[in-house]
Amino acid sequence: MEEKNKQAQHTTLGDNSLAKDAATRVLSLVSHKLKTPLSIINGYSEAILSTVKPKEMSNFNIKALEDINKQGEKLSVLVDKLIRFANISDLLPEDLEKKNVNVKKIFSEVSSKCILRDDSITVNSSDNTIRRKAPTIEIKCENDTTVHADGTLLAIAIEELVDNAIRFNNNASKKLRLFYYQDHEKDVLAVADNGVGIREEHITKIFHKFYQIDDFFTGQIEGWGLGLALVKRIMNLHGGNITVRSQYGVGTIISLVFPKINDKKLKSI
Ligand SMILES: Nc1ncnc2c1ncn2[C@@H]1O[C@H](COP(=O)(O)OP(=O)(O)O)[C@@H](O)[C@H]1O
Numbered sequence: 001m002e003e004k005n006k007q008a009q010h011t012t013l014g015d016n017s018l019a020k021d022a023a024t025r026v027l028s029l030v031s032h033k034l035k036t037p038l039s040i041i042n043g044y045s046e047a048i049l050s051t052v053k054p055k056e057m058s059n060f061n062i063k064a065l066e067d068i069n070k071q072g073e074k075l076s077v078l079v080d081k082l083i084r085f086a087n088i089s090d091l092l093p094e095d096l097e098k099k100n101v102n103v104k105k106i107f108s109e110v111s112s113k114c115i116l117r118d119d120s121i122t123v124n125s126s127d128n129t130i131r132r133k134a135p136t137i138e139i140k141c142e143n144d145t146t147v148h149a150d151g152t153l154l155a156i157a158i159e160e161l162v163d164n165a166i167r168f169n170n171n172a173s174k175k176l177r178l179f180y181y182q183d184h185e186k187d188v189l190a191v192a193d194n195g196v197g198i199r200e201e202h203i204t205k206i207f208h209k210f211y212q213i214d215d216f217f218t219g220q221i222e223g224w225g226l227g228l229a230l231v232k233r234i235m236n237l238h239g240g241n242i243t244v245r246s247q248y249g250v251g252t253i254i255s256l257v258f259p260k261i262n263d264k265k266l267k268s269i
């Protein structure tokens with residue numbers, strides 16, 4: 001009987017993982033299928049907008065085309081995100097290209113990229129006033145600190161964290177701190193912000209695929225709720241984990257914790 005139960009449990013686990021693979025495959029397939037129609041929508045709307053003279057088209061039509069183009073571009077970004085998510089979900093630990101990655105360098109490269117993309121900084125062309133201050137990002141890490149990781153995946157993980165720290169932040173002066181420390185010989189890379197914070201009941205759920213907190217404080221912020229699920233997957237692939245400390249209304253610290261014994265240390269033995 002016990003044997004039978006064990007078998008049943010095993011089968012269920014197997015079925016689940018098969019279902020998970022199938023879901024990821026469907027996700028990837030649908031995303032790829034969406035790419036062509038989206039590039040046609042974006043391409044034509046952009047081409048018409050750039051060639052048409054204002055008098056040839058009504059204001060309504062121009063506005064409609066601008067909206068189609070804007071939403072189409074947003075959808076393209078989301079579809080690329082989905083494809084990337086599906087691709088990374090399919091990876092195995094042995095697929096990683098690990099090397100010693102300079103932490104300070106990766107922190108600053110990712111920060112510059114995220115700051116440039118931050119659309120809360122808009123310049124009013126008529127009087128050249130800037131609507132919102134750019135986030136301040138402080139990086140605390142020695143110049144020569146390295147972590148043994150897949151550089152591309154690590155950059156993606158940090159980017160998702162920095163992006164969240166900027167977006168889920170209503171503070172008039174957004175402050176981020178990217179820092180490195182060692183905890184029981186484990187390498188830890190952390191991103192701290194003075195943003196909206198996360199209520200305790202959401203903390204475990206934010207790592208679920210497609211989970212987004214929707215309350216009056218964060219408001220409706222665009223996204224698909226895939227970022228942290230992706231970061232968790234990346235850390236699992238590295239044999240590490242991710243931790244969250246947050247105070248609602250005050251800020252959040254999310255840390256990437258790498259395993260204690262890594263190849264870097266083994267080599268030096
Ligand atoms: N630094 C943060 N501060 C406050 N809330 C956050 C932060 N990071 C993530 N969250 C919450 O967790 C949810 C899931 O994040 P994520 O998986 O990156 O999805 P997305 O960014 O697409 O919404 C977000 O919708 C947000 O509510």
Ligand SMILES: [Mg+2]
Nearest residue numbers: 160164227228
């Ligand atoms: Mg995100």
